[in-house]
Amino acid sequence: MTDPSYSRRNVQHVTVADDEFQAVSEGRIRIRIGVVAFAIMIVLIVLRLAETSIFGPKPAGSTLPQAITTTRADITDRNGEVLATTLLTYSLYAEPHIVWNVEETADALLSVLPELDRAELVEHLGSKKNFEWIARGLTPKERQAVFALGQPGLGFRQEPKRVYPRGTLASHIVGYADVGMVGLAGAERAFHEELSKPNAPAKALSIDMRVQYAVADSLMHGIERYSAKSAAGVVMDMKTGEIIAMASVPEFDPNAPATASTESRFNHAAMSTYELGSVFKPITMALALETQTSTLTEKFPVQKPFKVTNKFIRDDHPSKVPLAMPEILSQSSNRGTAMLALRAGADAQKQMLRDFGLFDRVPYELYESARPQVQNRWIDLTTVTVSYGHGIAVTPLALAVASAPLMNGGLYVTPTILKRDAANPVASRRVLSDSTAKHVRDMMRYVVTDGTGRNARASGYGVMGKTGTADKPGVGGYDDKGDIVTSFISGFPYADPRYVVMITYDSPQTVEGDWGYRGAGWNAAKTTKDVVERIAPMLAIERLDAAMAQKGYPAQEAYR
Incomplete structure (x- = not known):
């Protein structure tokens, strides 16, 4: 017979064993949960450390701006x-x-x-x-x-x-x-x-970096040589309107614009307006021919005093004999130019200036385009002074664009800073007859071969152009310190005009060896020669004397 006490003990032992098993099982579960929680915490910490080490901490409640995701095209x-x-x-x-x-x-x-x-x-x-x-x-x-x-x-x-x-x-x-x-x-x-x-x-863009460098480098050397305050240069394709180079010196580094001076950030080629002087005279020659108020052979008494209203018109180097239109331009006679302008009249003059874009900002893509300074009251004296580049102030870029029709056959071509393609075709309109443009082109060539622009003569490239030296206006009149602006507007090659070149210096000084002269013929013209000789090969312009020699012909005097 089974002992009852043994049975009770056995049940008690089984109960104790079950309790111990359950406690161990629960402990193991808790351990596992703890291990998993600890592992999760370690993973989160590692991820946080990785995020911090790679991207830096994200400031809690900070004003950290959102990331800039712009890729921006080149x-x-x-x-x-x-x-x-x-x-x-x-x-x-x-x-x-x-x-x-x-x-x-x-x-x-x-x-x-x-x-x-x-x-x-x-x-x-x-x-x-x-x-x-x-x-x-x-x-x-x-x-x-x-x-x-x-x-x-x-x-x-x-x-x-x-x-x-x-x-x-x-x-x-x-x-x-x-x-x-x-x-x-x-x-x-x-x-x-x-x-x-x-x-x-x-x-x-339309610019050619090789040409841009040559223009900027020549201007830098010019500023150093002539101690000028600033300089500007423009090279434009007169057939397409593409701006091949536009330099303003001093320059600045766009990688650090905040450290640049206001002067260096200013684009003098497109934003500085100047009374550019006699570079306007070729326009007056075109005006006289287009209105048929004079001919190439008519001579004007420039050797005599010439008074308009209460002002005597003077020439820096007065002629002792009457001059015809080609000599008026080549010798840069203010008197002769004034007579031609008065003959044509104020209305015709203003219309031509308007057609050439000189009454408006240069219509190209950049915001940097200054409005010209034009007289509100246009009297006879205004007609006279504007005819030789005083009483109107424009940018070097504007004058370059306006001069293209004088050499490209009479077409005003809308300028552009973008490379021409199907999406950006050439836009042009006729503002001069082809015959007038040809005569002006011939006269501008004569300026370089026999006139005030001799120092711009780049052998073999048929440069044509015009000097311009103007006193700088000041408070109450022109600057009594004698500050001037000098410019040379030109085009090449003469046989098939393609490129306009405009060079301008603000306040150049005399240089030893130039006999005390500081006009455009002694600085802007020389820089033009340097620029043309450097860029012509880059632009695949063949030297005329070399081309003619290859054909067995001697170089013509007109191309010297």
């Missing part, structure tokens, strides 16, 4: 050379509430980024704000140097940055964009919407 010259592009760079920011020691952090940052301003840096690091930008556009090397400092409270984010690999070259044409990738000047501003479109193609 800008190139007509040959595909990159003028502006976009690169990814690093921007450094601080969370001041996490910075341990402001002074120590500032010193550490200055050791790797010495260009930072210490006082401003300390102010940002000690700010009560949650977020402060410290430096934008860091290179990978600079970013790594800051990262290696191990300073808390600092972070990075990647941002696109607009970069200009050509530096100062063509800076006034290309312009620049701000840190937010918004175009502020030049082509960057003019084509901002197009450049900002997703997957937009590169924007090809």
Whole structure:
């Protein structure tokens, strides 16, 4: 018979064993849950550390701007050379509430980024704000140097940055964009919407970087030689209206526009208006021929005093004999030009200036285009002074555009800073008869071979042009210091005119060896010669004497 006490003991043991098993099982479950929770926590910590190390900490409740995602299309010259592009760079920011020691952090940052301003840096690091930008556009090397400092409270984010690999070259044409990738000047501003479109193609400008460099370099040497305040140069295709080069000196670096002076950022070629002087005289010659108020052979008594209203018209180098139109232009006679203008009349003169675009801004794509300064009251004296480039102030670019019809057969071609293609065809209108343009072209060639423009003669390229020297106006009259503006408007080659070249100097000084002269014939004309000789081969313009020699003919005097 079974002992009852044994049975009770056995049941008790089984109950105890079950309780122990259940406790162990529950413990194991808790352990497993703890391990899983711990693992999840470790994973989250690792992910957070990875995020912090790669992208920098995200400031809680900060005013951190959203990332700039603009890709922005490149800008190139007509040959595909990159003028502006976009690169990814690093921007450094601080969370001041996490910075341990402001002074120590500032010193550490200055050791790797010495260009930072210490006082401003300390102010940002000690700010009560949650977020402060410290430096934008860091290179990978600079970013790594800051990262290696191990300073808390600092972070990075990647941002696109607009970069200009050509530096100062063509800076006034290309312009620049701000840190937010918004175009502020030049082509960057003019084509901002197009450049900002997703997957937009590169924007090809009309300029040729080789020609641009040659013009800018010649002007830089000219400023140094003649101690001028500034200089401007334009090269334009007179058949297509494409601006091949437009230089304004001094230049600036669009990679750092904030450090550039106001003077260097100013585009003197398109924004500075000058009374350009006698470079207007070829227009007056065209006016006289087009209105048929004179002929090429009629002679005018320029050797005698000539008075209009209460003003005597003077010539710098008075002729002792009467002069016909070609000599009036080649010797740059103010009296002869005034007589021709008065014959044609104010209405015809104003209409021609309007047709040539000299009463309006230059109608090209850039915002940098100054309005001309034109007389409100147009009396006889206005007609006279404007005929030789006084009493009206225009930009060098405007005069270059207006002079193209004088040499291209009489067509005003709308200028452009974009490369011509099917989407940007040539737009032109006739403003002169072909015969008038041919006669003016011949006279401008005569200026270079036998007149005031001899120093512009680039052998073999048939340069034609006109000098212009004008006193600078001041308060109450013209500058009593004798400051002048000198210019040379030209075209080449004479046999088949293709390119307009305009060179202007503001306040050039006399140079030893020039016998005290500082007029356009002694500086702007010389620079024109240098520019033409440098750019003609780039533009595939063959020397006329070389071409004729290959055909077995001697070089003609007209092409010397």
